[in-house]
Amino acid sequence: MIQLYIPLNFLGVLYREIKQSLTDLDKMFALMEREREVADKPGALALALGPGDATVRFEHVTFAYEPARVILHDVSLEIPAGKTVAVVGPSGSGKSTLARLLYRFYDVQQGRISIAGQDIREVTQASVRRAIGIVPQDTVLFNDTVEYNIAYGRPGASRAEVEEAARAARIHSFIESTPRGYQTMVGERGLKLSGGEKQRVAIARTLLKDPPILIFDEATSALDSANERAIQAELKSAAQNKTTLLIAHRLSTVIDAHEILVMDAGRIIERGTHQQLLARGGRYAQMWQLQQQSGEDAA
Numbered sequence: 001m002i003q004l005y006i007p008l009n010f011l012g013v014l015y016r017e018i019k020q021s022l023t024d025l026d027k028m029f030a031l032m033e034r035e036r037e038v039a040d041k042p043g044a045l046a047l048a049l050g051p052g053d054a055t056v057r058f059e060h061v062t063f064a065y066e067p068a069r070v071i072l073h074d075v076s077l078e079i080p081a082g083k084t085v086a087v088v089g090p091s092g093s094g095k096s097t098l099a100r101l102l103y104r105f106y107d108v109q110q111g112r113i114s115i116a117g118q119d120i121r122e123v124t125q126a127s128v129r130r131a132i133g134i135v136p137q138d139t140v141l142f143n144d145t146v147e148y149n150i151a152y153g154r155p156g157a158s159r160a161e162v163e164e165a166a167r168a169a170r171i172h173s174f175i176e177s178t179p180r181g182y183q184t185m186v187g188e189r190g191l192k193l194s195g196g197e198k199q200r201v202a203i204a205r206t207l208l209k210d211p212p213i214l215i216f217d218e219a220t221s222a223l224d225s226a227n228e229r230a231i232q233a234e235l236k237s238a239a240q241n242k243t244t245l246l247i248a249h250r251l252s253t254v255i256d257a258h259e260i261l262v263m264d265a266g267r268i269i270e271r272g273t274h275q276q277l278l279a280r281g282g283r284y285a286q287m288w289q290l291q292q293q294s295g296e297d298a299a
């Protein structure tokens, strides 16, 4: 029995290792696939950004992943430099697609997207990505130390800078409480972090990168309310003076936004501040009421 068990156990380990490598490869190919979607124009220059310049504009943007199915229809929006614009709407309405287009995973088919007045198709992709920090819905961590995962935001950052970012993202004490501290291995093959903890690592990484533009894709999974409030506070301080596109699943996060866009089936169907949208008595007001009644968020 023992003789049989050992090889089987070994096979189990081997299987997990292979499966893991395939998952990593999957991710790599998915990423490469996206990389292939866009290419720099010959001789493209870097995005030129001065202080307070980072206004983001979508002008009559129409986009389809596949020609037969248009996902965004004539979307126009402006995020003035340093302000937060929030996008809400049902699942599949195109919110994350806005983020992917701004990060230039894909090019738009009609219309244009500009940063500081420069069409993002005319400048280098690398310079666009340097200007943007993303806190995704579901952060994938590298199979490496916590320190590496945070420092990735700014290669060459000192340990003190990493800790400062971790403090601001309220993950420092948690890291310190683990036996190996900043040297703790995380990711699929290391310490498993909760959704909220992973998102804080992503916030710390982004704080360290300190980009003028921020894309925050709020996690759909319900966090407990204490965690949610903590994340919202972190988000608020991270977004201070940054041009922020906030994709929100909970209306409580968007109340202070400069403008809220309500999307449905790839179109902006309502826009305004929280107060304006409530006064309008339309879809946003309905969503808000529903949320108040149910006591939970229904964004």
Ligand code: ATP
Pocket: 065, 066, 071, 089, 090, 091, 092, 093, 094, 095, 096, 097, 098
């Ligand atoms: P959620 O709130 O669930 O995150 P969302 O509003 O962010 O949804 P998107 O992720 O922007 O929605 O997706 C909009 C539509 O585009 C969906 O119908 C989705 O199926 C489709 N879509 C997304 N990514 C791709 C892709 N790579 N190829 C083809 N279709 C896609």
